[in-house]
Amino acid sequence: MPLELIRRKDSDVWHIRGRIEEIPDCQYIRKSTGKTRKADAETYLAWFKHQEIRAFYASDLPQAERPFLFSDAVELYNPTPEFAGYLLKVMPYLENIPVSEITGTLVRDLGPIISPHNSTDTWRKQIINPVRAVINHAHDLGKCEALKIRGYSNQEREKQDQRRGKQSRPEKVPGDWSWILEFRKHTDLRFGLLAQFMFETAARISQALAITPDDLDLKNCVVSMPPAKGFPRTPVKLSKELAAELMELKPRRPRRTGDPNQERPILLFGYASRGSVYKRWKRVCNAAKIDVRMPHAAGRHGFATEMLNRQGIDPHSVAKQGRWADTRLLFETYGHAEDAESKVQNGLSTGRAQALQRTSNNQLKNNKE
Template sequence: MPLEPYRRGALWWAKGRVEYLGKPITEYYRCSTGASEEAGGWAWCRDEEERRINEHVLGANKTLTFAEAVMIYPANAKTAAYLIPIVTEWGSKLLSSIAPRDVRNLARRLYPQASTDTWTRQVITPVRSVINSFRDSDKGEAFRVKGFSKQERVAQDKARGQRGRAKHAPGSWEWLLQFRQHAPQRHAALALTMFVTGARISQAIAMRPTQHCDLDNGRICIPGAKGLDDRWLDIPAELVEELRALPLMHPRGAKRTDENLRLFGFADRSSPRKGWQKACEAAGIVYIPFHAAGRHGFGQEMNVRQSIDEKAAGQFGGWSDTALMKRTYTHAEEVSGKVHDAFYRGLRDAEKSTGLSLSTSADSYKSRTIAEEE
């Protein structure tokens, strides 16, 4: 049987064998994990299983193939789907023979009509993850693949007859108010939550009413993402009342248990899309997708429209790198109007300080030109 912990006195011990593809590869364990809590015992068992399986595969078989590596790699459902066509191409290819240029060329061959973003997401990232899961961090360097340059992205977009990434305006209060007039209750609350907190759609969808809400104290918790921890935020009173009014909801198809309750009742990040699109159509406003309406809208509102302290905006919105926030999540708005306003402000200051005006300067230049021509 696989390794599992059991209590013995004050500590948790491990018993069982490590198995690989359903067969035991070690002698029977009966030893202390050194952990005083059950969770620590389970963690020891999983770490020991991973270590012994790696030793078994890499020690006994120096010619590990990509397919064998994929069989052991703990891929989630989405990554597993990306790996299927890669294994079809590279199943018998030795892991040690794979070079970064091979990965880039495979992406082009598998998806000739896709964008460079798709190549990265569906080929480079999964292959890199599988290979790095077998790299010894103490003895070897991580497997790295150079990303695609801007020139390569543009060239690929031209080759496939596309203009590249669709650009969406960031959300704004004006857009949000119109959207909410025609959106269902939970879509309206979802849009407001993302706009005022900077939460990603995946974070908002994952929120649970019991675990992530402290509405009596005017707070909600945004689940951690991108290597950052959960963050508790004070929210506006209007949002508190709106979230309080939401009924307890389970995602469609989920068991009706407290554990499966979700604040907005959606199963995954794509679930709100249909209602979101209908609300935009009914309001007669441009369609802005979740990320642009929420996180980009928050970044634009705080950094450009309201110009608050970027450190405060970054901390509240969950950016560890404020330079990334300003570079990626802010956008130029009303370019001509702002430049012309600045032009005339500077001109008025100069006219005031010199006693001259642009119109008299123009007349003087015209008179000098005529005189020189005569």
């Protein structure tokens, strides 16, 4: 019985059943595609069949003649937990393909196959970046050629947004002091200080959650900020007010999850992952009747906008204290315009008034002469 797609009565997910006729004595296959749309399931079936055939014939080759597969490259790579999760999604499509046959187009085309309802930014983050990292690491070890993968264009991003009916890259609303203080009124000390800590230090949520008591020198108002995004561990100055409140906070272990391998170190804020923060964060926003600004927007984006726009601090100082690589990234990604229309109109009005005054002064001067 050749491979075919079936859908159970109690499920919307398509499954694969049958044998691959091109493989002698192939065992009967029962496998879920993980897809609810038949078109996606058919694409997956074609990929799965192609890989199984390739793996069968490649296994008969002597080791010296066997091509260097993507799965071989993955074994040489030590991924972060985040990349490991992404690679698990990619492996069913690439693991038995020789690296020499993997092209940028092949990897880019995996986006709509693996996650058809996600944005091109997500495809780049979860598919292109980890695949490129794995192959280029193998290249550094002399195992294969390096791989360049072109990103998705603005036109491709817009088309995908239309297909999924959702806009990617929505404008983030940065945090401000009024929002932070209102947030704190409707939650406990620990959770409120988490929000304020990110706002005052430009910390990422992953950094804030990783802080342990050993990272704190509250008498000197300093925190040793964990590394992130290429920046090493860095000492960051805290305000006296924030340091004083953090002294009142008793560090704790994260809650048990039932996982026997769970690590439960003592942490300043006591949360193991951002996932455990996000749901509660939204509940607090709703309880406070304030707009939902998630941790990165309220914290790191809020810090940049507060320093640049509201306090008028020079961008080089903001970039250094907020641990941005350069001011270009600070302006392009984290700087947000506020009241742009009224500021421009006021600027035009002021400029016009100044020009009229200069013209009037020049006429008076000419008349006197």
